Amino acid sequence: MRATHQDLYLRAFSDYLRKKGKNLTQERISIFKTVLSKKSHFEADSIIYELRMGEDRVSRATVYRTMKIMEEMGMIQAMHDLHQHTHYEPKFLRRHHDHLICEECGKVIEFRNDEIENLQEVICEQKKFYPSHHIMQIYGLCHECHGANHNKRRL
Amino acid sequence: MRATHQDLYLRAFSDYLRKKGKNLTQERISIFKTVLSKKSHFEADSIIYELRMGEDRVSRATVYRTMKIMEEMGMIQAMHDLHQHTHYEPKFLRRHHDHLICEECGKVIEFRNDEIENLQEVICEQKKFYPSHHIMQIYGLCHECHGANHNKRRL
DNA sequence: TTTGAAATTGAGACTCTGTATAAATTATTG
DNA sequence: CAATAATTTATACAGAGTCTCAATTTCAAA
Structure with missing residues (x-):
């Protein structure tokens, strides 16, 4: 087994x-x-x-x-x-990833970007900081909600 | 006046x-x-x-x-x-900036990195996301607390 | 300026996470 | 199997923030 x-x-x-x-x-x-x-x-x-x-x-x-x-x-x-x-x-x-968060519908879209991850390490070295983990959240509107809002405004 | x-x-x-x-x-x-x-x-x-x-x-x-x-x-x-x-x-x-946060003493160190800011915009474009703002926080130990912990472990 | 509808405020009750406490239960060790 | 230590539970508590609704304030129309 x-x-x-x-x-x-x-x-x-x-x-x-x-x-x-x-x-x-x-x-x-x-x-x-x-x-x-x-x-x-x-x-x-x-x-x-x-x-x-x-x-x-x-x-x-x-x-x-x-x-x-x-x-x-x-x-x-x-x-x-x-x-x-x-x-x-x-x-x-x-795997580690970060988030796009829609302020309208609450949807969470995951993404990962190695360049950003690397830059974060560089920053920590510069600042003599010993990172354990990080959080990166971008707030805004997802495609659908942006469209919906756009239409709403036009009415 | x-x-x-x-x-x-x-x-x-x-x-x-x-x-x-x-x-x-x-x-x-x-x-x-x-x-x-x-x-x-x-x-x-x-x-x-x-x-x-x-x-x-x-x-x-x-x-x-x-x-x-x-x-x-x-x-x-x-x-x-x-x-x-x-x-x-x-x-x-x-000006907008992001944060390094020490998990030991709570100190907040500010930083700004234009490359990361640009990469975030690229990601949003790719994902068809309309950002309003973002939060990026790196948690870990600051120089002082890292040193202190290191010594503590050696005792 | 007065007036009345509409917006706002304040006090306190309430909700929701999360933590502390202390008695009761469970696990470990000799 | 008994003594000790760790853990759990229930419940009370704490802190941040929200809700309610009567009382007050604002605004703008007359």
């Missing part, structure tokens, strides 16, 4: 916990698996809600604590966007 | 309000002037506090409402940083 991705990540999680002198509890496993099932942006609340619906009941505080651990070990990345909502991004299986 | 910067900005504010069918109230003037006095990052809370200390008393809700208008008209820019605190940046008199 082949080890699944989930198994491998779970082992990484288990190893990380052991290294930090923390225990691998049922609650942490449940939360970890739920987070692992996310393919794209998600919020703490959706994890809490999903767990509440399932058979594994876990308290809110434990979800936040466990997600903090997952952030420390680099499996997810917190992003603070407009309007006091923290979004998380899975970092496993996904 | 010469018109001050404040006068000019206040006129722009007044014009914007009129254009939007909104009234120029005493409260809005007080808030606008207080925000105008900020040379760098600030929080909604500090505006509320300053007004509360002064002779113009304005409620919290009104401060938030007015700052939203100022954001719409592009005089300030909201930025959401670590731990659900919204910071605002004055956009008047200041």
Whole structure:
């Protein structure tokens, strides 16, 4: 029987916990698996809600604590966007990318640009800064909403 | 008598309000002037506090409402940083810049890179996106904190 | 200037994230 | 298996920001 991705990540999680002198509890496993099932942006609340619906009941505080651990070990990345909502991004299986965010419909368009990534490193060297990660979000209107607004103004 | 910067900005504010069918109230003037006095990052809370200390008393809700208008008209820019605190940046008199943010001491280092700004425009064209503004924040450790951490680990 | 409709404000209740606490539960180790 | 340490839960709490609606202010028309 082949080890699944989930198994491998779970082992990484288990190893990380052991290294930090923390225990691998049922609650942490449940939360970890739920987070692992996310393919794209998600919020703490959706994890809490999903767990509440399932058979594994876990308290809110434990979800936040466990997600903090997952952030420390680099499996997810917190992003603070407009309007006091923290979004998380899975970092496993996904390459880093940045975002175009439509202010009208909320759509998020991903992009990646290696030149920008390189320039960021140059800047950090210049400023003697030791980067861990970055966030780049361009706000504006997507093609559809721009068209819609344009038409609206014409009426 | 010469018109001050404040006068000019206040006129722009007044014009914007009129254009939007909104009234120029005493409260809005007080808030606008207080925000105008900020040379760098600030929080909604500090505006509320300053007004509360002064002779113009304005409620919290009104401060938030007015700052939203100022954001719409592009005089300030909201930025959401670590731990659900919204910071605002004055956009008047200041050139756009991005930020390096130290995760240890919270220090904010500003930088500007024209190449990155240009690349962003190219990306928007490619994606048919109409940008209004952007946020770029690089998180990590500043020179001092990096040194401090390094020493700590060696002990 | 007065007046009345429309816009705005203020006070406080409320919501939403996230954190702290302390008692109860679970895991680990000898 | 007992003692100890770590963890979880429930609940209270904190902080930022929003909502409501009665009271007030503004504006512009007469």
